[in-house]
């Protein structure tokens with residue numbers, strides 16, 4: 001496989017984790033980083049041994065040696081950053097949530113397709129080895145008919161209204177930041193819901209800090225999902241089928257183990273080992289698609305990303321949360 005030159009956009013928390021993951025891949029070269037200012041770009045470049053550091057994102061998009069761009073900025077900027085990267089002729093991996101709403105997502109998908117460029121939503125847990133194991137078990141019918149899915153992702157954020165989790169101008173709210181994970185898992189296992197009910201608690205800034213969701217599916221299956229930035233929870237998931245149930249232990253973003261409980265059978269436990277911090281799996285998946293000239297990844301199809309955004313749009317209409325410009 002060719003060695004791919006990555007350009008990282010933004011130098012915050014997730015960009016550091018992603019860079020750490022990239023350093024474990026021998027076919028990945030962190031070629032450049034773009035920041036809003038030169039000092040933060042230089043500090044990030046020194047930390048991760050990156051040869052080029054730019055004081056703008058545009059400079060990364062304009063560099064002819066960059067093969068693929070990773071977007072690690074707050075959600076509200078994803079649309080503009082991805083659009084600029086695609087217009088610069090770059091393949092793109094964009095952090096979750098992919099955009100603020102489905103309108104933005106559809107526009108980016110159309111742009112990527114029209115330019116024959118790779119684009120993907122960085123739903124990193126789908127590329128971790130456990131996800132394939134669970135998908136295969138479901139496909140084999142180990143649980144029988146899937147009847148019920150329960151999942152949540154909640155952390156207590158001890159931060160003020162300026163932080164991106166509560167800042168409406170940065171696309172704040174627990175739904176887009178945390179709820180996207182249980183929603184994306186429900187989407188992977190059950191598809192697009194036909195009925196959506198939700199209830200939320202709102203923070204002072206007008207964005208949600210706790211959301212409870214109930215989804216209904218054509219098969220009759222039901223999903224119960226939750227997210228919050230007010231409290232810490234187990235952050236796990238359970239799939240109930242007609243023949244048994246499967247538990248995803250530890251956090252759904254990086255599970256510790258899977259257990260399968262079948263009627264009358266002994267429980268089966270499967271460990272979910274990781275190499276490095278587990279962000280490298282999605283990066284490797286991107287490069288494997290680039291290698292074969294693919295413009296989207298079958299594990300995180302762009303139509304599904306749009307559906308996930310549509311689901312979150314509907315929840316936000318229910319709970320009356322909107323963002324500037326909507």
Ligand SMILES: NC(=O)c1ccc[n+]([C@@H]2O[C@H](COP(=O)([O-])OP(=O)(O)OC[C@H]3O[C@@H](n4cnc5c(N)ncnc54)[C@H](OP(=O)(O)O)[C@@H]3O)[C@@H](O)[C@H]2O)c1
Pocket residue numbers: 009010011012013014015034035036037040041072073074075077095096097122124164170177253
């Ligand atoms: N996949 C995951 O596990 C995971 C985990 C955490 C976050 N995320 C996602 O990653 C994105 C960034 O989250 P984060 O926690 O890394 O945020 P963060 O620590 O605040 O970093 C965001 C970076 O974006 C850039 N930026 C551009 N405009 C900004 C603005 N007006 N205010 C603040 N930063 C701005 C900054 O980089 P420069 O100053 O260098 O331009 C900043 O360092 C979010 O969309 C989030 O949902 C994903």
